[in-house]
Amino acid sequence: MTPDIPELRKQVTRVAIARYAAASGDYNPLHLDEEHARRTGLPSVIAHGLLSFGYAGQLLTDWCGGDPARVRRMRLRFLKPVFPNDELIARGAVTAQTPHGLEVSIEIVRGSEVVAAGDATVAPFQ
Amino acid sequence: MSVVVRAPAVAAIPGPGDLICPDAEFEVTAQRIEDYAVAIGDANPRFRRRGRDSSHMVAPRAMAAAYLQLPVRLLLTDADAMRRAGIAVERILFGEVEYQYGALVRPGDWVRISGRLVDRRASGDKELFTFGMRAAREDGAEVACGTITLVRR
Numbered sequence: 001m002t003p004d005i006p007e008l009r010k011q012v013t014r015v016a017i018a019r020y021a022a023a024s025g026d027y028n029p030l031h032l033d034e035e036h037a038r039r040t041g042l043p044s045v046i047a048h049g050l051l052s053f054g055y056a057g058q059l060l061t062d063w064c065g066g067d068p069a070r071v072r073r074m075r076l077r078f079l080k081p082v083f084p085n086d087e088l089i090a091r092g093a094v095t096a097q098t099p100h101g102l103e104v105s106i107e108i109v110r111g112s113e114v115v116a117a118g119d120a121t122v123a124p125f126q
Numbered sequence: 127m128s129v130v131v132r133a134p135a136v137a138a139i140p141g142p143g144d145l146i147c148p149d150a151e152f153e154v155t156a157q158r159i160e161d162y163a164v165a166i167g168d169a170n171p172r173f174r175r176r177g178r179d180s181s182h183m184v185a186p187r188a189m190a191a192a193y194l195q196l197p198v199r200l201l202l203t204d205a206d207a208m209r210r211a212g213i214a215v216e217r218i219l220f221g222e223v224e225y226q227y228g229a230l231v232r233p234g235d236w237v238r239i240s241g242r243l244v245d246r247r248a249s250g251d252k253e254l255f256t257f258g259m260r261a262a263r264e265d266g267a268e269v270a271c272g273t274i275t276l277v278r279r
Contacts, residue, residue: 019164022161022165023162023165024191024192024195025196025199026192040217048220049221049223050191050195050223051165051166053223054162054186054189056188057186058166058170058186060187061170066171067172071187073224073225073227074187074188074225075222075223076222076223076224077221077222078220078222118224
């Protein structure tokens, strides 16, 4: 029996963005420099898209009992910018079972708005 | 972040396959895994040291995104190559990533990452750049491969 995928809730903070910049080495000023972000037409700095990718990875790994080896493929498209203080929910649903594993759809949402979406392949539950 | 440029930034012609990223190397350490997990807010004990012990640790799958982007970032910082390719770096953002995963990586592993532009196309008033990427451990085991698509706003 394949269990449902529990939602994952995340609060995006400036501290989280700064920590992700340090952890990834991506110091693009769009993520860190308020004035630079405004000069390029954004209302404020934005979170790294790959921060949402990290949330998607945690969503799947938690579902897999904490075993990252069971996550075999991930794809995520970044649809909307994510800003400091946004509250995000990562959620997923099994869409198919194939010989390669379980196919899962993934969404990262802010309220009713989908900010990132994609899919993944995960090893089946025993 | 220890990034080792293994080859000069080439990139003279702005077409798919002609824009080759400098190779990079990334050392996986317990500190880096923890820093990544803290940034994500992931309390998985496999991503955290137990006291001074890191023998149980592995890197989160999504952490591959952090080091797979390194060659692309190195390329984007080559102002001359970007000017010749007509890419306005200051308006570049991630549009999509897709990775297939192989071997896990642990503290002490070194990962070698390579990549090249495989597609460049317009989409409305935007431009999309897709890079094919590959990361492998020193023993040759493939860690991850896939694509990074950047968007020029």
